[in-house]
Amino acid sequence: MTLPPTLNSRDTILAVFDHFREELDDHNDRRERLIKSSRDVTNLSKKVIFLLHRTMTEDVGEADDRTLGSRAASRARGKLKEIQSLFAGMRPELSGDRYARYQRNVSPGLQEYIEALSFAHYLEHRALISYEEVQRSLCDDDGTPYFPLSLEDYLLGLSDLTGELMRFAIASISRRGGRQKANDVCHFVRDYFEGLTPYFRDLRKKQAVTGQSLEKIEDAAYAVAVRTSEFDLPSEMLDDLVAQMVSR
Amino acid sequence: MTLPPTLNSRDTILAVFDHFREELDDHNDRRERLIKSSRDVTNLSKKVIFLLHRTMTEDVGEADDRTLGSRAASRARGKLKEIQSLFAGMRPELSGDRYARYQRNVSPGLQEYIEALSFAHYLEHRALISYEEVQRSLCDDDGTPYFPLSLEDYLLGLSDLTGELMRFAIASISRRGGRQKANDVCHFVRDYFEGLTPYFRDLRKKQAVTGQSLEKIEDAAYAVAVRTSEFDLPSEMLDDLVAQMVSR
Amino acid sequence: MDSQNLERINSMLDAEVEIREKIKEQVTEFDKRTRTLVGILNRIHSTRSEKMSTLLDQARPVLDSCRETTAALADIVPPDQFWKWKDMWSLSLRSAVFSATLMEYLNSGTLLSLPAVAETLGFKPEWKDRVTLAVEDYLHGVITLVNELSRLAVNSVTLGDFEQPIKISLFVKDIFAGFSMLNLKNDTLRRRYDSLKYDIKKIEEVVYDVSLRKLAPSAQEKAE
Amino acid sequence: MDSQNLERINSMLDAEVEIREKIKEQVTEFDKRTRTLVGILNRIHSTRSEKMSTLLDQARPVLDSCRETTAALADIVPPDQFWKWKDMWSLSLRSAVFSATLMEYLNSGTLLSLPAVAETLGFKPEWKDRVTLAVEDYLHGVITLVNELSRLAVNSVTLGDFEQPIKISLFVKDIFAGFSMLNLKNDTLRRRYDSLKYDIKKIEEVVYDVSLRKLAPSAQEKAE
Amino acid sequence: MDSQNLERINSMLDAEVEIREKIKEQVTEFDKRTRTLVGILNRIHSTRSEKMSTLLDQARPVLDSCRETTAALADIVPPDQFWKWKDMWSLSLRSAVFSATLMEYLNSGTLLSLPAVAETLGFKPEWKDRVTLAVEDYLHGVITLVNELSRLAVNSVTLGDFEQPIKISLFVKDIFAGFSMLNLKNDTLRRRYDSLKYDIKKIEEVVYDVSLRKLAPSAQEKAE
Amino acid sequence: MDSQNLERINSMLDAEVEIREKIKEQVTEFDKRTRTLVGILNRIHSTRSEKMSTLLDQARPVLDSCRETTAALADIVPPDQFWKWKDMWSLSLRSAVFSATLMEYLNSGTLLSLPAVAETLGFKPEWKDRVTLAVEDYLHGVITLVNELSRLAVNSVTLGDFEQPIKISLFVKDIFAGFSMLNLKNDTLRRRYDSLKYDIKKIEEVVYDVSLRKLAPSAQEKAE
Amino acid sequence: MDSQNLERINSMLDAEVEIREKIKEQVTEFDKRTRTLVGILNRIHSTRSEKMSTLLDQARPVLDSCRETTAALADIVPPDQFWKWKDMWSLSLRSAVFSATLMEYLNSGTLLSLPAVAETLGFKPEWKDRVTLAVEDYLHGVITLVNELSRLAVNSVTLGDFEQPIKISLFVKDIFAGFSMLNLKNDTLRRRYDSLKYDIKKIEEVVYDVSLRKLAPSAQEKAE
Amino acid sequence: MDSQNLERINSMLDAEVEIREKIKEQVTEFDKRTRTLVGILNRIHSTRSEKMSTLLDQARPVLDSCRETTAALADIVPPDQFWKWKDMWSLSLRSAVFSATLMEYLNSGTLLSLPAVAETLGFKPEWKDRVTLAVEDYLHGVITLVNELSRLAVNSVTLGDFEQPIKISLFVKDIFAGFSMLNLKNDTLRRRYDSLKYDIKKIEEVVYDVSLRKLAPSAQEKAE
Ligand SMILES: [Mn+2]
Ligand SMILES: [Mn+2]
Structure with a gap:
């Protein structure tokens, strides 16, 4: 669409605003989709957390803590993968400067995921998961991040x-x-x-x-x-x- | 699953709670799905309202108000149908006593829909849409309601x-x-x-x-x-x- | 507003108000019953085990009288509207569930199941879209049961009964294992479930005190 | 916390703090510029049309100086972080958009388009993931323009210029038609868009007053 | 707790519950009456002045029926307990005060005094330790009256009555001057009084519009 | 507003302001007294039982001085206005009730009844429409008493007095049983009553600790 | 806590309480004065210009009496503590500033400067660490002045004075231009300053109405 | 607005902005220092008593460095303006007070007095109209100290030190008795003081646990 720098008729104005409408609708629809995905992430993460607690309190004879921890983490791994693939699915919606734009819509789910991931990590390694490790869990096979992890999240x-x-x-x-x-x-x-x-x-x-x-x-x-x-x-x-x- | 009236071993207790878990998970998942659908309804309804305003302020020569109103309502009809089919889709999730259970999750969208529908109705008929008419818009072809419309909504x-x-x-x-x-x-x-x-x-x-x-x-x-x-x-x-x- | 529409609205409103009033009346009654019941059962903390069954006999008819409430509510609530009204009575109902399961524990040492509690309280399956025992109400009642048993573990030792805490410990751990199967939302149930851990901790401490005083005489001496 | 992780966190934090400080400095400067600009343009309400271009000549260099801010911001903001920081300067930016479009209206009677405003303010396309003119900021600026024009319609009549309100009326109606194409959320933009209707109403009243006083002499007499 | 102590307390608490229930019943009724009354009086905004008295005739019996409430409350409230219960009905009572004063204004153009309102609503002096019209309730009603009159000033012009706003302006300024002499503490009443300024400003603007256009020749003289 | 109406209203408002000021003065004094009293009674937690009566002797005159407040308030409050003003002093009054009942418990091991507390604090029956001891204030004071006794149970063990917790346990259970028979609405009182359960639990745990270690041979018998 | 430490702290706290009480007394008095003053000045809206000076003569002694407050405060506030206490009287002080500047405008058509207001209100330079007229209080008073003048513009037209709005318009635009050069932070003052735009718009509309109808021949020339 | 008036106002406002910026800088630095300090002192909960002095040696230089802040603030704040700016740094200052008093308690078991804290933090008497240690800031710091000590009582037992809780109990009761003699108005300080009761209760329960189990033979004697 090529337009003059100044809009001197109702028709050109309408054409320009029509374009704005598309842009705003696009934005709102994308925001909605991301909010929905974030809710899914939240729900799955909460389930992971319960699964971890459950495994750690199971009565399994003389299993020591390390063993229980490894078992819990490996049980959680599948669900965590599932969540990671949800993030992979959001990738196109969050590319380039979009991540900064939609961060607040994705944060609730992302934070809950980090809670679950770091809990599993603690149980397995008795250590705090590092920033790098969290970011690595949100990368594709080539090690490219789906989006840059923010410090705040x-x-x-x-x-x-x-x-x-x-x-x-x-x-x-x-x-x-x-x-x-x-x-x-x-x-x-x-x-x-x-x-x-x-x-x-x-x-x-x-x-x-x-x-x-x-x-x-x-x-x-x-x-x-x-x-x-x-x-x-x-x-x-x-x-x-x-x-x-x-x-x- | 037949169980004794009292649960006298860890295994029977676990079996019963396993069942509870399924029930709770079912409920939460359904709630999530309904919340998502309700958000979709809200967004579509808001668009209908803008469409109605837009049509009413269009410059169309000497068209009188009645004509404009009819045109607005008929333009909105398609999108309203789309919303109605969203409600039709929720029907199985809201059957029997479920509607009362999930009403608060559906209400935000439903109220926005009623706002849009009644606005279209006003523009076309210069009259307030009645309770019956709203309920009728939420019925299948046989006239069976998808769910009972609450007075509050x-x-x-x-x-x-x-x-x-x-x-x-x-x-x-x-x-x-x-x-x-x-x-x-x-x-x-x-x-x-x-x-x-x-x-x-x-x-x-x-x-x-x-x-x-x-x-x-x-x-x-x-x-x-x-x-x-x-x-x-x-x-x-x-x-x-x-x-x-x-x-x- | 056209008068037909207004009339319809009005009659719906009136119907709702009437239902609410009627339920409120029943709930007042229900509340009295469960308060009496809880009042009686509060005495378990100063009752020796041999006199427990007499106490239960006193509580039984009050528990049975709750069936009247259930039936009355089933009469009032319209079809499919269970979830619309249940919050009005759920506090009392959870007290009733607590009482029924406590009485069963004291009697047989086992956990009364949801359908069994429902039957005890007179819920009929055919009323399920009007009045029924929802899972969450059952679970709330069971949590209250555990809260009370941790108190009983303490008091039974004071009364010289060293077996009760061990019995309670085993029973409560089974229930806790059950609860940890659930995926809970961040709601009241979650918060109360978290609090269960403190009850279990308290009970374990009692068991610990009692066991060591029996089995570790050397410790005993030091402590005295 | 292991020290490598801590170090990384710390360096990220420090970087953010530094960026924020630098932007704040630029925004203070930007704010001064736009306030001066708005101060000059406020004089249109007491300026006769024939002297308007002198006024615009005074405003032009201040408007042009905003390009320095844009360039400075583009230097500071890291790639892809436009949306993270933009709230810091958007109030000033909207004032700048308002000023640019007002000046264009006074000059040519037309609406400066978004890309044209962006160019005027010195935004380069290759900075678009760092600093750019977002649609919402453009729209906010245009709404402020309409607010101001409704005031101008009133004041130009006071100054004896009866043509300006009619020009404004046509211009503003076109803009309003544009806005009504949009689907807005319930946000500030929506609220300000709603307020546009009052501006249009005011302008129409002025047009009404002016036209009837010209065309309906009988009315005129009565009114006097 | 010895049983005599307990019994005394319990009977006091029970008496309270009973009184509360009875008052609640009366308040529900009172509320219906005042809502009907306000509903009827809402129509003043679309009623031409010549038909106003017909409207008032319709409202009168509803207003009169409030006396039944007053009498019923006087029967229920025990001696000395006016201040304990008054909050239960004060919202409805303020609506009634508002209605009574509005009707009097429309009828005679004057402000009904506190004792006159009390009489209209059927309060008897000998009930003063049980039910009476407190100063604050009277003042709240009068403030609501001013709020309503500012709306009426606008709507009467729309209906072609250009004298009404001038009448209202004088009436309301008089009330405002009265209020400004009262020693109001810094509470709800004070805040609502402060808000009267907006009503007065609005009314003044209506009077301005009318007198600017010489629509009501009397405007200037009367406004002095 | 006619001047008679205005004058009447103004004098009513002025009277209120004056009464409020006077009451505030008395309440400041009352507050000082009860704070001193509570300060003295706070020492029970580090006072051995044999020295308790000396402590009580110190507190007695301060408690007695509260009668002056009561009399002063009776002078200030106009007839029938008890319920209008009581909230101003009820916090201090509840402290006084707490102190009186605590002192009686420490002295005689019994609960002071409502009329007895009223007498102690100098309330005269003929003032009942101006100042009196309302049921809720009495009950609030008693709940504070239970809160304090649970602390005392703990501290008396620290001081080597193993009988006190058992005495407290019996006393408090009795009060709790009394409360559970009251028809409390869902307000502050209800919430504070619910919190009593924690105090009782704490006391039971102290008794448990004591009897587990056979520190007070009487524990078992008495607890029944 | 050693007793010397405690004593020192207590005497500091007591001194504060005493100062607060004394200031409160003065503020009550100050508040009465400014309320009377504002009450008198409220009459400008229905006073013809020729009688304005009589009105001002009535207000003058009340304004002058504010000096007593200033002196009394200077006596009470300890050295260096101006900023600790000033919030207590700043509301009244702003009313006084408003009154002084309004009276000066009505008298001479000019804006009273900060030092001139300070002198009028009796502030002495040597009190500056105890009581002084802070910039923000002066500015708040001036904003209130503008608010009031927009109302006066409307009402003077109603009274047939068509020159006043034009005078006000020029005066207020000048003040607004002054404000727009100030470096206001984003606080209450800023928000109130933003609201001035509405007052100016209103005044411009009045001038428009007047000049459109050629009611004040001078309108056009002066507005330039 | 005449230009002299305007200039004076503007220079006053600009001076304020500059002072604010400078203070903000110092506060950022102060905040870093106190956070480091609190971070180090956090480790007392996992430090055995024999290593406590090493920990204190680490904290000392950081505490001393706060004097630089005090001196810098004294340089910035103009005479008489202490109360205008103090809120900007009072949060950090209270942390510093807390740290200083905690370190003194751990070192000598005594409470650092207000003047002693002031000296430690480098306040000079001659700065009193610019920077000084206000009573309320001292008291806030002391309350935070009590909060922290209740946590320390718990953790020292976990580390096997059974004497610490007893020491803490005596120290804290002394502070509490001191506070109860202060005339605190009903503000934040009062609310925080009320919350001290929970800390004391917690400490008493730790002492109870220790003395019940005869873990610290000195418990009984000292507690008296
Ligand atoms: Mn969590
Ligand atoms: Mn809407």
């Missing part, structure tokens, strides 16, 4: 992880070796915190929730400590004695 | 109509015959109001907006009245005089 996704870790620690505490697990999570979360505290101001609200989660984990670790200090035996041996009593 | 959809009528009245006022149109809309909205005022209390918030729209329409009608009273000629003749002056 990475950090906000991780903030939510603490909530899940708190749930994990509290659910584990009444199981064999729970004390150790509560302590591990406690140190892990503190470490994450201490790493970030000096840098961030804007994450405040989320960090308040993280702080509450940390306090809950600390309270759980405390409860075990207080109770075992009353007896003069190593805590593993105490666990065995209790198990003996409770065995059906 | 009907009334809230209509409340939004006043906003569109206000836009319509104000856009028309600087056109030929605008004074009459502003007065018509004014009476129509007042009539709607006076019909409902004695009955409703809960619609208050929406009605406050309706009231503001009505005041804006009244102000518009006032402006024309004041201006024409200065001259001793019938307003149609004044319009002609002005048109003559402005003609390119």
Whole structure:
């Protein structure tokens, strides 16, 4: 469409605005599609998180934590792949400068995905997933990113992880070796915190929730400590004695 | 699945909860699908409303209002049919007692649809669409409703109509015959109001907006009245005089 | 507004108001019943196990009387409108579910299933589009049951019953395993499910205290 | 947190902070320019048509200076990040669009198109993923133009120019017809578009007053 | 808790519940009446002045029927408890005050005083510790009256009555001057009083339009 | 607004302002008294039982001084206006109720009844339309008492008093049973009543700890 | 907390409370004065120009009495604490600024400068760390002046004075041009400044109406 | 607006903008320092008592560096304007107060007084009209200290230090008693003070756990 630089008749104006309409409609439709995909991602991610919790609390004889963690992560892998392919599907809608435009519509799902992914990663490796690793999970086979991961999404996704870790620690505490697990999570979360505290101001609200989660984990670790200090035996041996009593 | 009335082993409990999980997942997935469809309905309905406004303000020589109204309504008909078929598609998800369960997820789209439908109806018939007529638009060829229309959705959809009528009245006022149109809309909205005022209390918030729209329409009608009273000629003749002056 | 339309609207409105009023009346009654029931069952915390069945006998007729509410509601709610009205009575209903499952646990040590609770409370399958026991209400009731059992574990030890906590521990762990099968939304149920973990922790602590005091005499000595 | 990850995060954060600071500086400058421009153009309301071109000559260099801002921003914003930063300068940009289109209207009586505005403000096509003139910013500027023209219609009559309102009326109606082609969301643009109707109404009233006073002498007499 | 203490408390609480229920019933009825009344009075905006008295005749019996509510409330509220319950009906009461004062204005052009409104609505002085017309409720009703009259000023011009806005302007300015002498604390009433300025401004603009065009020859003299 | 109407309204508003000021003054004083009282009573948590009566002796005159407030308020509040003003002092009053009931519990182990609290605080029956002790204020005070006793149960164990928690447990359960028979609507009181469950649970856990370790031989018998 | 630390803190807090009380008293008085003043000045809208000076004579002593407030505040506020307390009186102060500038406009047609207003209100330079007229308070007062003048433009036409709107138009445009050169941050002041556009538009429309009808022959020349 | 008036206003506004920019810069720096400090002090929860002094040695230089901020602010803020700007840095300042008092507690077990904190942070008495440590900022910092100590009580037990909670309990009760003697108005400080009760309760429960299990033989004696 070639038009004069100034629009001097109703017809040229209408032609130009017709073009604007197409552009706006395109934009709105794309936004809608991305919002829908983001909701799908959110739902699948929540299911992954439940699956991980479920696997970690299954009664499977004497399986140790490492084994359980690997099993949980490998069970989650399929669903995580599914989510990744949803992101792959959004790729054309998010190419070039579009990602920055639609980021806020994609963020809710993306953050929930990072929460799920980092939880699986923690259970398998007892470590925090790095920015690089998250970005790598959102690349095609050639290692080209579907879109550039924003720092904000990475950090906000991780903030939510603490909530899940708190749930994990509290659910584990009444199981064999729970004390150790509560302590591990406690140190892990503190470490994450201490790493970030000096840098961030804007994450405040989320960090308040993280702080509450940390306090809950600390309270759980405390409860075990207080109770075992009353007896003069190593805590593993105490666990065995209790198990003996409770065995059906 | 037959189960004993009391669940006395972990396995029976797990079997029962497995069933619960399916039920909950089913419910959540259905809810998601309906929310998505409702968003589609909202978007299409908004487009219908713009199409109606656009048609009513088109410059089409001496077409009178009735003609314009019919043309607008018939142009909208196609898109409204499209929306109706979206509702038809939701039907199995909303059968029996399901409608009551998912109503709140469907309402936003449904109310926007009623707004669009009633606006088209007003432009064509200069009358308020009745509850029956809205329900009839949501029936299959045998006249069986896709779902029972709730009174709330009907009334809230209509409340939004006043906003569109206000836009319509104000856009028309600087056109030929605008004074009459502003007065018509004014009476129509007042009539709607006076019909409902004695009955409703809960619609208050929406009605406050309706009231503001009505005041804006009244102000518009006032402006024309004041201006024409200065001259001793019938307003149609004044319009002609002005048109003559402005003609390119 | 044309008068036919207005009339129709009016009659629909009136019908709704009437239904709401009638349900409210039933709910007031239902609420009284479940409060009495919960009041009686609150006494389990100071009742020795041998006298528990007497207590249950007192509660039974109150529990049975809830069937009247169920039937009355089934009469009031129009077809297909279960989900429209259920929030009005679900708080009371969850109390009733809690009471029924607590009584069954105290009686047989097992978990009353959803259909069994529904039957106990007099729900008929043919009413299912008007009044029925929804999964979420059953689950809420069961969570309240676990909350109460963690309190009972503590109090039964005070009363000298060292077996109850161990029984409760096994029972509650099974229920928890059930709950962890579910994919929950971020709603009340999720929040209450999270709180279950604290109940289990408390119960485990009691079991721990009791077991070690029985099996680790050396520890015992130190503690004294 | 392992130190490599932390370092990466930190360097990303620092980069962002730096970009924001640099843009802020440019925007302060941009804001000054557009405020001066709007200040000059505000004088159209008390300027007779024959002196309008002198006024425009004064405004032109200020408008041209906006190209420096555009170029500076294009230097700062990284590739593909246009949408991330644009909110920082869009208020000033819309003022610039308004000024450019107003000046063109006063000069030629026509509407400057989006690409023409972009060129006037110095946007280069190859910067389009960093700084560009988005449709919504253009439309906002045009709406401000209409707001201002409704004021001009009134004031030109006060200054004795009875032709201007009629010119404005035709021009603005064409723009309005364009706007009514769009499907807008419930956002600022929609709200401002709704407000256009009032501007058109005001302009029509002026046209009405002026025409009837010219063509209906009988009315004139009565009014006096 | 000893049983006498408990019984006393319980009977006090039960009495409260009963009173609340009874008042609620009356308020529902009162609310219907005032809504009908307001519904009828809504029609003033499309009623020519010569037919206004017919409209008022229709409203009168509904207004009178409010006395039944007043009497019923006086029967229900225990001595000394006016302030405990008044919030339950004050919204409806303010609507009634508004209606009574609007009707009087339309009839005689004057403001009905507080005691006169109280009498119209059937309040008896001897009920003053149970039901009475509080100052704030009267003032709220009067503010609503001003809000409505600013709308009427506009609509009466549309209907060709150019004297009404002038009458309204004088009436409302008088009320405003009255209000500005009151010692209102910084609450809802104060905020609503502040909003009166907008109504007055609107009315003044209508009077301006009318007198500018010499549509009501009396405008100038009266406005002084 | 005619001047008589205006004058009447103004004098009513002025009277209100004056009363409010006077009450505010008394409430400031009342607040100081109850804060001192609560400050003294806060020391129960680090006071051994044998020294408790000395502490109570210190608190007594402060409690008695509250009668001055009551009398002063009775002087200020006009007849029939109790419910209009009571919210101004109810926070302090509830603190006073809490203090009075706590002191009685520590002294005699019993719950002070509503009329007894009223008498202690100097309310005279003939003032009942001006100042009186409303049921809800009494109940709020009692709930605060339970909150405080759960803290005391914990701290008395720290101080080596293992009988106190058992005494508290019985006392509090009795109050809780009383509350559960009241017909509380769904308001603040209801919410605070619901929170009592946590206090009871905490107290039960203290009793459990004590009896598990056989620190108070009487625990088992008494808990029944 | 050692007692010296505590004492120091307490005496600081007590001093603050006392200062606050004293300022509050003065502000109540100040508020009365400015309300009276604004009440008198409200009458300009129905006062013919020839009687304006009589009205101003009535307002003058009230304006002068504000100096007492200023002096009293200077006595109360401790050195260096102007910014701590100024929010308490700034609303009243802005009313006073508005009144002073309005009176000057009506008298001489000019804008009273900041130092002149300060002097009128009795501020002494040597009090500047305790009470002074801050820029923002002056500007708020001037904006209120413009708001009021747009109303006056309308009402003076109603009263048959067709020159006043033209005078106001010139005066207000000058103020607006001044404001547009200020570097206002994005706060309340900015928002109120933006709203000035509506006042100017309204005034321009009045001038338009007047000149269209050739009611004020001077309109055209002056508007230039 | 005459140009002298305008110039004066503009230069005042520009000066403000400049001061604000400079303060903002310092606050950014201050904020970094206090966040680093808080980050280091966060580690007390996983640090055994014997290594605490090493941790404090690390924190000390960061705390000392805050003096640079204080001095820089004293240079920027004009005389008499402390209260105008203090809100800009008070959040960071409260963090610094918290850090200083926490470090002193860990070092000597005592509460740093207001003047001592002021000295530590480098405030000079002669700056008091520009930068000083206001009472409310000191108190906010102390409340944060109590919040943190309740967490430390829990975590020190986990680390096997059973004496720390007892020390904390005594220290915190002393602070609480101090606060309860202050005349706090009903603002943020009051609300935060009310929340201290939860911290105290939590600490008391830790002390309870420790003394019930005879883990710290000194518990009973010290708690008195
Ligand atoms: Mn989560
Ligand atoms: Mn709409």
